Amino acid sequence: MSSPSSDFLRTLAERGYIHQASDLEAIDAAALVGRLTTYVGYDCTAPSLHIGHLLSIMMLHWLQETGAGRPIVLMGGGTTRVGDPSGRDETRRILTVEQIEDNKSSIRQVFSRFIRFGEAGHDAAMADNAEWLTKLNYIDMLREIGRHFSVNRMLSMDSVRLRLDRDQELSFIEFNYMVLQAYDFVELSRRYGCLMQMGGSDQWGNIVTGIDLGRRLGTPQLFALTCPLMTTASGAKMGKSASGAVWLNADLFAPYDYWQFWRNTEDADVGRFLRMFTTLPLAEVSRLEALGGAEINEAKKVLATAATALLHGPEAAAGASETARKTFEQGVTADTLPTVEVPWGEIEAGLPIAPAIVRAGLAASNGEVVRAIAGGAISVNDARVTDRSRVVGPVDIVDGVVKLSFGRKKHVLLRAV
RNA sequence: GGGGGAAUGUCCCGAGCGGCAAAGGGGGCGGACUGUAAAUCCGCUGGCUAUGCCUUCGUAGGUUCGAGUCCUACUUCCCCCA
Known part of the structure; x- marks a missing residue:
């Protein structure tokens, strides 16, 4: 289509969120x-969402911000009990209902940072599919919904075909x-x-299936919009860091670490990330992106601070x-x-x-510390430790704390109490 | 139902004549160089009360001075035939 006339689609397009859409013109008209x-669904497989979910959350943010419509966050309290095979080449472990409920309440928190909930106008709503899915009766469901599904079609979906092609197990529950x-x-x-339903590009098949079902069950025409799968410029999947996934919940991934994660963005990704993960005006983004050489570090700091502010304030x-x-x-040793x-x-x-290093949470075992010392990675108060029998004692206390470091980027203070 | 093959370091892939804490990758971490980047080079990538001890090769037994390796049963997966 020619350039969109709604603020919503224009913003999404300019900032690089759009991967695939079912009918851009109609979406544009509705947004206008x-x-x-529009809804996005989130499964409750972990106690927190991670940065992989951030793109779709940002899309909901812009939906509301541009006045295009009401965002709906759907918690997958019901679907998580089944398990999505998309993008998985192994059967998901089945979670207990209690785990799912715990995860759900833990995940919910982050959304209010990005979107405004309430009852008025475009205020967002939160729903939970456990509400209706757990009430489905098998026979009724087969008669009313199941008959609209073609197994031939289902077998051709990417998520299914991947498993079949590789001769990997796909259980009926996942199917x-x-x-x-x-x-x-x-x-x-x-x-x-x-x-409309939005999601990652791996959700395309599932979303389109929903549109199809809607048509058969007589809903108004429904739409799909997906965002690209996030990778770094060097091709790595995003979301992993030193300590595993980059979680959105502060108790799993501290704001400081989150800031550091963005600060360490590759040069080539700075512009793209500024557009997608911050709300800075595009003119400002272009300016920052144009910085060359070491100056690009300023742009990374802006990125880190803006992205962290969105999530943690x-x-x-x-x-x-x-x-x-x-x-x-x-x-200098910062007390924060x-x-x-x-x-x-x-x-x-x-x-x-x-x-001491293990206690600080910087390493998992004494053995790891011993190896790290051999590699020159451990420091006490910024002085490299070369002797594995080094002892942290009263002489190391400066202003009540000892600064322990693993590598140049990971620091923890030990405070004597 | 019959026949054949496979399961390895709890991140993944993967080699492994009966002496194995187990080759090699990838990934991750650390060091050097830089700009808290990328690329490159180097090191590390079971645990411990540490010149030794313990736990690891699908599960359970067995043979052996000694088993990832041989035998038996079981579990799961794959392939071929019906």
């Missing part, structure tokens, strides 16, 4: 009149996932007048930024670094370096 109620997700779309259309972002400035640019408390008695008696 503010009727584009049903797309049916449930399709039904969700219809249900949300009926309950909220939802017109401006204060946490400023704090992380300041801690980083002190730690890296001044080499992650801190672990240790009884004074242990320090007084002398705490061997290996257990």
Whole structure:
């Protein structure tokens, strides 16, 4: 299509969120009149979402921000009990209902950072498909929904074919996932007048199946919009860091670490990430992106602070930024670094370096510390440790704390109490 | 139902004549170089109360001074025939 006339689609296009869409012109028209109620579903497989989910959350943010329609966050309390085979080449482990409920309540929190919930106008709504899926009766469901599904068609879906082609197990329960997700779309259309479903590119098949089911069950025409799968410029999947996934919940991944994650973006990704993961004006993004050589570091700091502010709030972002400035640019010990408390008695008696590092959460075992020392990775108060029998004692305490470092980027303060 | 093959370091892939804490990749981490980047080079990538001890090769037994390796049963997966 020619350039979109709605703010929503134009913003999404300019910022690089659009991978595939079912009918851009119709979507554009609905957005223009503010009727584009849209949902994104999130499964409750972990206690927190991670940055892989951020793109779709940002799309909901822009949907609301541009007045295109009402965002609906759908918690997969029901579908998680089944397990989505998309993008998986192994059967998902089946979670207990309790785990799912715990995860659900833990995941919910982050959304209010990005979208405004409430009852008015374009205020967002949160739904949970457990509400209707758990009430389905098998026979009724087969008669009313199942008859609209062609197994021939289902077998041709990417998520299924991948497993079949590789002769990998696909259990019947997983095979049903797309049916449930399709039904969700219809249900949300009926309950909220939802017109569109967004998600990652791997969701395309499931979304389109929902559109199809809607047509057969007489909903208004439904639409699909997907965002690209996030990778770094060097081709690696995004979302992994030193300590595993980059979680959105602060208790699993500290704001400081989150800031650092963005700060360490590859040069080639800076512009793209600024567009997708911050709300900075595009003119500003272009300017930052044009910075060359070492200057691009300024752009990375802006990216880190803006992205962190979106998720954890401006204060946490400023704090992380300041801690980083002190730690890296001044080499000063910032008291806002992650801190672990240790009884004074242990320090007084002398705490061997290996257990101290483990206690600080910087390594998983004494053996790892011993190897790290051999590799020159461990420092106490910025002085490299070369002797594995080094002991952290009272002489190391400066202003009540000892600064322990694993590599140049991971620092923890041990505070004597 | 019959026949054949496979399961290896809990991140993944993968080699492994009866002496194995187990080759080689990838990934990850660390060091050097830089700009807290990329690329490149180097090191590390079971645990411990550590010149030794313990736990690891699908599960359970067995043979052996000694088993990832041989035998038996079981589990799961793949292929061929019906």
